[in-house]
Amino acid sequence: MTVQGAATHPLRSLYQKSVANYWNEEKNPVNLRLGEVDGIYHHHYGVGEADWSVLEGPEETRQERLTAELHRLECAQADLLMTHLGDLTPEDRVMDSGSGRGGSSFVAHSRFGCRVDGVSISETQVEFANGQARERGVEDKVRFHLRNMLDTGFESGAFQAIWNNESTMYVDLSLLFPEYARLLAHGGRYVTITGCYNDAYGLPSRAVSEINAHYICSIHPRSRYFKEMAANRLVPVSVVDLTEATIPYWELRARSPLATGIEKAFLEAYKDGSFQYLLIAADKV
Numbered sequence: 001m002t003v004q005g006a007a008t009h010p011l012r013s014l015y016q017k018s019v020a021n022y023w024n025e026e027k028n029p030v031n032l033r034l035g036e037v038d039g040i041y042h043h044h045y046g047v048g049e050a051d052w053s054v055l056e057g058p059e060e061t062r063q064e065r066l067t068a069e070l071h072r073l074e075c076a077q078a079d080l081l082m083t084h085l086g087d088l089t090p091e092d093r094v095m096d097s098g099s100g101r102g103g104s105s106f107v108a109h110s111r112f113g114c115r116v117d118g119v120s121i122s123e124t125q126v127e128f129a130n131g132q133a134r135e136r137g138v139e140d141k142v143r144f145h146l147r148n149m150l151d152t153g154f155e156s157g158a159f160q161a162i163w164n165n166e167s168t169m170y171v172d173l174s175l176l177f178p179e180y181a182r183l184l185a186h187g188g189r190y191v192t193i194t195g196c197y198n199d200a201y202g203l204p205s206r207a208v209s210e211i212n213a214h215y216i217c218s219i220h221p222r223s224r225y226f227k228e229m230a231a232n233r234l235v236p237v238s239v240v241d242l243t244e245a246t247i248p249y250w251e252l253r254a255r256s257p258l259a260t261g262i263e264k265a266f267l268e269a270y271k272d273g274s275f276q277y278l279l280i281a282a283d284k285v
């Protein structure tokens, strides 16, 4: 295949094409069954203490209880991200960068009433998320675009907040943050929740490399986030290490019939100190 110019096509490289293919074809029950709980489809993991009692009780309804509990933990992660976006109002416009099936965008709109633009390089995800917006009757405020987060085409200074909920590992941060510095208004907020490898451990462990291979991504070292933010007028205001808080989600997911096979690698990487689950919030100055 050939890759067309960024101006006419959101895919810049054969790598991006392979990532788009993955997400165009992705139908993991762990995402679809959880989304069906309340119509909010997430593509990120969970945080917080798990209610282990869901494993007890009637066998016939165990799967249902487990699914609802995993979804609750993923919703708690999205809520946590939202609390770091600052005091947004219905007049504000925000961008969900790597918006998946739209979960975080709908959470933000319900919470703040703000206008949300989600971007994804997967046609299937964009179509699905726009369908959700219509179903929810919010298509005038929440819109999803087939665009590249490295070159969105949106006007400069248009956004009060931008977030990546587990999507920075698909791009080079030295290309991503200049685009955010351009898009964010002065004093605007950037938030990422991400898995990063721990510089103090060294280079990526076997488990981190397995995660990369599983999702076709490239997990960055922790240091790179701060280096590239500093280089692009993004000044960190909060850094929260969520590693301990995400382990119960993975332990519970490993016990669920919806497990995909990557659970062991996440648990190993978090527990051996090679991998960290971080929230970083920064102000654009």
Ligand code: GPP
Residues within 6 Å of the ligand: 028, 030, 031, 042, 043, 044, 045, 166, 167, 169, 194, 195, 211, 215, 217, 219, 260, 262
């Ligand atoms: C989860 O998506 C996030 C990613 C695939 C990006 C990689 C994240 C890291 C922290 C390394 P998902 O909800 O579609 O994944 P799954 O199908 O495994 O639930």
Ligand code: MG
Residues within 6 Å of the ligand: 030, 031, 042, 043, 044, 045
């Ligand atoms: Mg998932």
